[in-house]
Structure formats: structure tokens, C-alpha cells
Amino acid sequence: MNIIQLIQNQVADCLSKQFDHTVAASDILVNVTAKNFEGDYTVVLFPFVKALRQSPQALGDTIGKALIDNDETFVSYNIIKGFLNLEISAIAWRKELAKLFQQKESIGRIENAGVKTLVEFSSPNTNKPLHLGHIRNILLGWSCSQILKEVGHEVINTQIVNDRGIAVCKSMMAWKKTGNGLTPKEAGKKGDHFVGDYYVAYDQLLNKEYQTWQTSTDAQEVYQVHKKEEQSKEDFFKTYKNRYFNSYSTLGEETKEMLLKWEEGDQETKELWKTMNGWVYEGFEETYKSLKVSFDQLYYESDTYLLGKDIIEQQLTKGKFYKEEDGSIWVDLTEQGLDKKILLRSDGTSVYMTQDIGTAKQRYDDHGMNSMVYVVGNEQDYHFKALFETLKLIEEPYSDALFHLSYGMVDLPTGKMKSREGTVVDADDLVAEVIAEARTSAQENGNLEDIEETEREDIYAKIGLGALKYFIIKVHPKKRMTFDPKQSVDMQGQTGPYIQNAYVRIKSILRKNEDALKANMDSYESIEDAEKTLLIDLLQFPSVLQEAAKQYDPSAIANYSFSLAKDFHRFYHEVRILNASDEAKAFRLQLIETVATILERSMRLLGIEMPSRM
């Protein structure tokens, strides 16, 4: 039982005994006392004032006295407006610290919640390298997965790899036409970038062809027929490109043929596809490695895009879905406040929805999970609403525990990232950049000169990645965020390195004092505010973790770690440790070691590693 629960119980008990008023302990609001007020914890009295027809003062007095009489945890109280502020005794603080110190690694952790959760994230297309948007996705997914593990879920990290379709064929086509059999190795390029280059090359080929076509009589005719009034040629052809690709382009024609061939299982096409996707996967793997994330099982669209049809046919006969005259199959979600959604085209081929239903089922057959989290951008909010309702409708066993971790787009200070305008921030470049920045910074500080090269590089990476990851993960997922490259490599203030630095400072002290941890602190009476603040922070960790897990919100952990680090830095300046009295020293060493552990654990939940020095 933690202090807050203790207070809740005592207050409930008192209300029941003194006023014959029954309240669930958990309904009693207990806060950390606001700054500028005397006390450590605060009971909010307003909710009971009316019901008991007592003045806040009288009510507070009754409760305050009862608490002090009953329990040595409380030493004094004061009442301001409807707030009962309680002061906690030194004995109680020491007990709390002893407990915290003893638990350290397991504070707030749940061993086995008996829940198996599958977390899907990253899920890239295989025609270009990962970019900043993927980084936000990956960090959210990874962190979410770590948090769920921490509260006792068995977690499986997965993706749905979008490895087929017209976009993938575009890269293949361009390579076929212009690649001359070149491989990434020969080109000295990372495989995903190599393939991405051909995706870009394809667009250039298409543009050239399009330009030429625009001068043809065909094109003139199209312009005359389809232009909107007063629309200039230039303007018209800008918007017509997609239709050109579908109806006139020979390159487009060829590419679509390739897609058909792929679907028919044409040997040569499949070979090329396998080879090029292989290059991409090698590249992705490297990026994931540099970001320190990993997956347990991948699902490939090429394997799953045909799944789901059977389920849909089956549910059709059960009457859950319905068939239009043209043969297409739909689900009616109007009762759920949504729309009608198509599940199978009239020609019997599948759509996105078909595949997702099939993949979900496949995953259930593979893993028997009871819940799933999809980390996907908020442009797909509607799709996931529809998917979840559909899965509920057909009574899939996991369907009441589905969550779309929907996150906002990442903007640059200059506006949206646009691949056409080349403003997309590449993931690998970004990682390299933040590490370089950390290196420069560290060299200026000159703290690591006595360490050997490989370890030093390891530390630079931890710091650089710490800065980048923290910058992104601190923002609440659902909020659209601005990514300023300058701010992302900042190492001062509310940043990853600031938190790492708190940890490093603690480690540095502990290295000099390991044996003193066992000393006795029982006679330590004069607990300082800075110490209390840290204890209060530490005691909050379990509820922060719970909340983060419940809301699928890593930013809650990020903000908590910062405030813990901040309170530590202040403590560090205000309080001496090495040359304190024996009992104070013992108390403080246990305190900071616990702080270090919680900092390390919190950051680990965000996918950020702690350096031992910096």
C-alpha cells in the first residue's frame, strides 16, 4: 500500500466512523500538496462538505485529528479553503525510502497480467527508405510495447510490411530499365536507399514521357475536353498526371502489366521482386538496429493480401454482411455511427479492409493474443474505427481489446514534409546527424578523454539518440508536432541528455560510495524539502506507469522522467552527500540510487539508453 492509498483508507474510515458516511477509498482525491502551501499531501474536502453539512474547517479538523491520532505517518495538518494539507513524519519517509530502495527494479512493475498483446508498428512500404514520420511511429510503437511489458503483458512486436503493389513495381521497372544490373553493394549504397533512388528515377522517366506526350495531338484534345473553364495548360497537366499514368502512359502500362505478372506468379518478375525487396530489408534492418528496436514477427502483405476473403464469405452466409446486386460485399456500420464499408469488390478481389480482417485472424491463429495495438497515423482514424467495429460485429475473440494508437503528423518548421519537394527528412541521415552533434558536444566538454575510442562512440550514440528520441516521444501522440532539427539536437534543458546527465551524476557519486549504502539511516530526522520532493516523485512512478499503459501514452513517462531529473539536479545542488553525517549520507545514497534506477527504467521504456558517463 502506498501513502496515497493509506490516506484514502484513513479518510474513508474516519468519514464512516465519525459521520456514518460511506465513501469508496479510491474516490477520495489526494494530491501532492501544491507549492506555496505547508504540507506534503492534500485531501480535497469539497466533495464531502455538502453531503455532510459541515464547514470545510470543521470537517478538516475532524479528519486531520483522526489521522494524527491513528497513525504515526502524520505529524501535522492545516486547512486552507477546502483543502486538508497533511505533513508526513520523518519515520514514515524513512520507511517509504527503505521500501523503495529495496524494490527499486520492481517498483510499479507487474509480473504477469495474463494478457498477450500484439503491437504493430513501423509497417513501411518497400519502395523507399524510412523517414522522420516512420521514426515517430517506431518510437511510439517500441515504447508502447516496452510499457505494456512493464505492466505484465506478454508482447509481440510486429509489422505489416507493404511489400507489393504498384509502388513497388515502379522501383522494379526503373531498375530494369536503367539499372544495368547494378547492385547496392556495387553502388556502395544502403539497399533501401538504392531502391528508393529507382523509385525517384521512375518518376523522372514518367515525367519525361509525360512532357513529350503533352505536345501530342492526343494531349491537346484531352486538354480541350477536360479542362475546367479558364484553366491554363500548365495547371491542367499538373493535376492530370495520375489519369495520364492510368490511361495513356506506356510506362504506366508496362508497370501495370508487371503488377499483373507479379500477381500471376510470373517467375522472372517474382525473382526481381525478391531480390530488390531483399536489398530493402537489409537496409531497414540496419536502420532498426541503429534505432535499437527489433521485431518478433513480420507479416508481409504479399502473404496476407488474399486472406480475409473466406471470412467474409462465411460471415455473409451468417448475415453479418450483405451483397450488392453487382456482387460486391459490404458491411453496414450505420448502427455504430459509421458508414457502409466495402469488403470485397464486385470482381471478388480484396481491398484494404479485407486484408486487415484476414491478417487479424491470422495473427490470432498464430498467437492467440487477447489484444492488439496498431500504431498508425491519424489519417487512418476512420479506417480503424470501421475495422474494429467490423471485427466486433463478427465477434472475433480479441475484438473488444483493439486500440489504434493514432498519432499526428510530423511537420517541419518550413511546413509539411513533401517527398515531391525533397523536404523529407531521412531516418538514417537524422540518426547520423544527432550522433555527430553529440560527439561535437562531448568533445567540447572534454569529459570522456580518458575513455577508449569504442566506448566513447557508444556513449555518443546513446546521447545523440537520447536527444532525438526524447524530443519526439515527449509530445503527446495524438498531437501534430513540429520537428525542428536544431531543437532535436539540443542537449540542454528539457532533453534526453539532461535526464541522462542526472543519471550519470548519480552513478559518479555511487562509484565513490558503494559501501555506504548499507549504513544505518534510522536516526536521520531532518529530512530536507529537496529530499521529500524526490521521494514523492518516486512514489508516483507506479501510477504514472499505469496511466501510460492505460492510455498508450509514452509521453507521460517522458514528462515524468524530466521532472524527476529536474528535481534531482536541484537536490544535487542544494544537498551535499559525500560529506554529510553518516545517517544523512546513508539516506541520501539510498535515495539517489533509487532515483537512478527509476530514471534508467523510465528511459528504457522510451527506448533510450543511459550512458554511465558523459
Added chain:
RNA sequence: GGUCUCGUAGCUCAACUGGAUAGAGCAGCUGCCUUCUAAGCAGCAGGUUUCAGGUUCGAGUCCUGACGGGAUCACCA
């Protein structure tokens, strides 16, 4: 236009299920390194929480309506 979502300091972000005088960081200005790592600390300045109503002991938070940004409304994914 319908639906969803966001709007907090010059900038980037906080604020637990509604709780006290809305907090941090960056940028700007002032101080603090013979003392446990200055990637740090302390201080100054910066706000009508987009606006208007409502609910109540109490609203940045909930409701209604404006205004502004974004997303989405395909037999695309």
C-alpha cells in the same frame, strides 16, 4: 459541406479521473565552477489558456456555438 481532431508565453511542449496563484524548456537578460560531472543550479522577464456562452463550490480540462489549423469522406492503401 458531413465526420473526427487540435488551438496554452515570441518558439517547442506540460498540467493525473474537473481542484489552490496555469508550469517547464528554448530564445533574451543577471548571477554561480580551488567543494560529489556547469550537458548543471539560482534569478529576471514573458499569459484575458483563440473567442462567446453554459454546467458548479471550483473549468485550460466537461457541454453548446463561433473562429482558425489539420485529417478524412474511393470497388486506393
